[in-house]
Amino acid sequence: MHKHTLYIRLLCFLMVGLSASCKLKVKTVEKVDEQVNYAEMVYPQLDTENSRWFFFSSASRPFGMVNLSPDTEIDGAWGSGYRYKTDTVQGFSHIHAWQMSGVSVMPVTLTSSNQNTIFRDFSSPFSHQTERIKPGFHYLELDRYQVAASLTSTTRVGLHHYRFPDDSRAAVLFNLNTMLGPCENINGKLQKEDNRTLAGQVVMKPTMRRPKPLTIFFKVKLSTDIASVDRDPTTGNYLVSLTNDSEPVLMKVGISYTSLANADLNIQQEMPHWDFDAVVADAQKEWNGHLGRIKVEGGTRIAQRRFYTDLWHALQGRRIISDVNGAYPDNTGEDFRVGQLPLDESGKPKFNHFNSDSFWGAQWTISTLWGLVYPEIKAQFVHSLLQYQKDGGLVPRGPSGGNYTYVMTGASSTPFVVSAIQEGIITEDLESIYEALKINHMPGGIMEKSGYEHNTQLGGGLKYYVEKGYVPYPIPEGKFGGHQDGGSLTLEYAYQDWTLAQLAKKLGYEEDYQYFLQRSENYKNVYDATSGWIRPKNLAGNWLKDFDPYQYKVGFVEANGAQATWFVPHDLEGLAALMGGPEKAAQKLHAQFEEAEKLGFTAGTSHDVEEHPEYRRIPINYGNQPSIQTGYVFHKLGRPDLTQYWSRQVIQQTFSGLSPATGYNGDEDQGLMGSLAVLMKMGLFQINGGTDEDPEYLIGSPVFDKISITLHPDYHSGETFVIEARDNSNENVYVASLQLNEEPLVGPVIQHSALTSGGYLELQMTDQPTIDNNSNDNDL
Known part of the structure; x- marks a missing residue:
């Protein structure tokens, strides 16, 4: 044979x-x-x-x-x-x-x-x-x-x-x-x-x-x-x-x-x-x-197979376009040219150059996972993004064939790059990196361009965002690209401004820090206290008439108002204050989850059915990026128990199957949903994309009994970080107590510096909710 x-x-x-x-x-x-x-x-x-x-x-x-x-x-x-x-x-x-x-x-x-x-x-x-x-x-x-x-x-x-x-x-x-x-x-x-x-x-x-x-x-x-x-x-x-x-x-x-x-x-x-x-x-x-950098123990064979399938998805889709000698196609200028990546002392390229879909939603997905488990990959992607800027003048948000595509909206690469700096993955030339990122947030930058707006720069509505504090809907000049939805654009720009402000603060640029910090509060200008939702405004400052928070893609990018309202990852406490306090905000979000559960937390089983009359009205959609963080919003509202409960329900109904017929229930944009599933199953999440000074991981409800993460010796001081969930089961989804290296951990939060130093996190699981000190009410 x-x-x-x-x-x-x-x-x-x-x-x-x-x-x-x-x-x-x-x-x-x-x-x-x-x-x-x-x-x-x-x-x-x-x-x-x-x-x-x-x-x-x-x-x-x-x-x-x-x-x-x-x-x-x-x-x-x-x-x-x-x-x-x-x-x-x-x-x-x-x-x-x-x-x-x-x-x-x-x-x-x-x-x-x-x-x-x-x-x-x-x-x-x-x-x-x-x-x-x-x-x-x-x-x-x-x-x-x-x-x-x-x-x-x-x-x-x-x-x-x-x-x-x-x-x-x-x-x-x-x-x-x-x-x-x-x-x-x-x-x-x-x-x-x-x-x-x-x-x-x-x-x-x-x-x-x-x-x-x-x-x-x-x-x-x-x-x-x-x-x-x-x-x-x-x-x-x-x-x-x-x-x-x-x-x-x-x-x-x-x-x-x-x-x-x-x-x-x-x-x-x-x-x-x-x-x-x-x-x-x-x-x-x-x-x-x-x-094998993440080893899981416990759970069913199917659960383990699905976990490694999710992890596999997080490591593909975004493709290398440079040759072994570092030559790469540069299509950013008027004429095509062959570029050359910098070489190390041995004559090998210092990094690869990449083709990539948008980083829209990456702050809750690959950015967190790669930063923790694959920092050398995250570093390569950052250097690749910066190479595009050196060649074409802008940090891209989704390059293809060495070319800008202007896919999706905003400056979605900013949180990705800033988080790599805050995590200590990128440590050199920070001032020049800041200046490169800042270009995208100012006139002439990528924020001015709506989706696939190649030849103009009016669709993103940046000038109105700067002058009026919000992006109007509709854009008064007309249609120039895709996704010209002022409600979502305002929220997205505000978050991305906040992330850039954190880098300005780190570098001591106080004036810039205050400027972008002030812009990051623009989300408040599209919150309608009467309806209790984020609501689009027109150029005159009037609210969208006949507003329906469950109407899909009317002022919101691939979302409805109910889903998009919670896109304030940098200031959820401020959003809660607008809603009447964290308790009322938690009640509101809890009700949305109860309704979304009836449809399995997704707008159908694939991206092409999201606009179905029934699915489009779902209040939380774990099949597309705009609301995939919502399970962990409860954490910031003083209700980590609801994060633990609802994240487990989402995993069970949305990210547990092993079939050709289902898997990500929507828009698996080159590993975003796969990496989201991995993070939720590990019970680790960065709500603001890991862009603060010492990024924090919110601790949820791990689905496995033991998770061992091998840390990278070139980027991390520790060797291994182990999470053990004692008495874990389908019923015991709540965290009763936490110990980090045999010392009590105050609050279900761990800093990046502590996690990457290595150690042992022990969670005692129970079937009874345990409320954080920020709340005394166990009933919604």
Whole structure:
């Protein structure tokens, strides 16, 4: 039996074994790392009935430039890529990124009946029964051609393993000119360099969000000889026929956004050999190294598998766009250029450059998780964002293809960068970083631009926010982009101003500190005391007529007024005062949770049903970013017991399934919902995004008996931080007492400096609510 065939059968056996054990309780053990293969715990098919182009990954590394996987739908950014219920493969493509796609290939067998139609009719059915997926690996069988296809990758190189039927005419179709997910691929070219090497390039057309084209350069190396390369004059696509060989065919595809030479260099540096199983093993080792930084004990097998699947989501989606030598595509200026990242003393890039969806909502998700568990990743993203500013003048809020996209709203990168500084991850050039961030908060900066407003800067309403203290709804000048919703924009700008003020304070810029601190109180200007909600105003200062707090996307970005009202993470005490005090505020929010529970705390099971007449009126939505912090708002209202109770309910109903049919119930923007689920299950949350002087973590209700976090020696002084929840159960969701390193902890809060010093946090769990000193009332 061939070594790779044996590998596949062994993998099948392991996966069946995992499935059979899903309902078993897992015993608590002291050395979890010796008992658990974390990569094998991941269930990549989670929510794939609802996935979008960049949502699903299989044969990829953390943040890999190459994310090689089968595509069953190829038309549009939404509802495309790997869709579990579509049983026909359209090809294996190498790029699944924010507004980016490319290099789709399809192994085929040629016959007298299909050789004249193969360029138009090439898709193949497959069965999930024979499919096997895990991080860094994908195996399936193309039933039409009887081809067994296995996929794996390094960061920048995809590796294919095809076993064709004996005596078949084997070929690989390169669909370089095609609609592929979010964008059309055009001007595809492929040429033979030698008997086993091909060189090619393809252009990704601009999209509404990514306004400039980008060329993908790629090199292909085969383990067998090329018989011929034929181009179809109608489609412009290529068919590479292979010599008839009974051995499996291996194919390397290295990509680059800068040059063919760098695509070749990426292969030389990352995959100089042909050992498929070694690449798979190395991928699993890399994933285990990342996933194993958090070790959970207790709970069901399904709960643990879902946790590591959530964590896996937090480590992908946002893709590397720089080569191994640090070359990267810079599309921020009028003309495309190849940039060069700074190199360290050994000649290696100091950081990677990234393609990324918005940081809108990142303050409650990846910013917190990466800062605690993956500080080296957070540092790289900060340096990447600042590189964009050096090249194009603005810190982006969601760059694609080396290009500004102006996705979503505000200056969402400011809290992310400020938190990295406050956490001690970024320590140099703070003054220049501050000046770079400040640009976005002033005229000419990114706050002036609404969503995807590429050529104007009126849609964000910044001048009104500065002059009047709020962004009017509607913007009087008219429509310029997306998300011109004054209620949400005012709240967002106020929070982001507060975070910038914290950095100004740290640097001793007192005048700036007071200026942005004053602006951060603008949220008060859109609070309507009569209705008790945040309410949009027009330019004249009149409240929106016939206001309905449950009307979706009327003055609010991807939210209704009930959801958006609680977006004051920097001053919840001030918001509570406007509502008549923390007790009344807690009652109001508690009632919203009781109502939202009837719909499972989400506006449907996917982003595309949020505007359904029933779902859109939900008062709390854990399927989109604007209100995902609300469970921890109770903490700031003196009711941590309600945080503990409701966060457990949200986890149970929203983030506990393990099925292709559900998972994140909405908008999983490149790991935001996955990381949110991880943080809630760990019982750690930063309500203001970790942007104060010594960031604080609010302690919730961990779902596992024991959680061990391995701290990073380059960024943290401690080695491990352990959270143990004694007597934890589905009923014992409340924290009766806390001890940090065997000393009583006053209040369910821990500072970043204390946590990263390492130690042991013990929570005594109970089924009775325990009220914080700020409140004496146990009834709502």
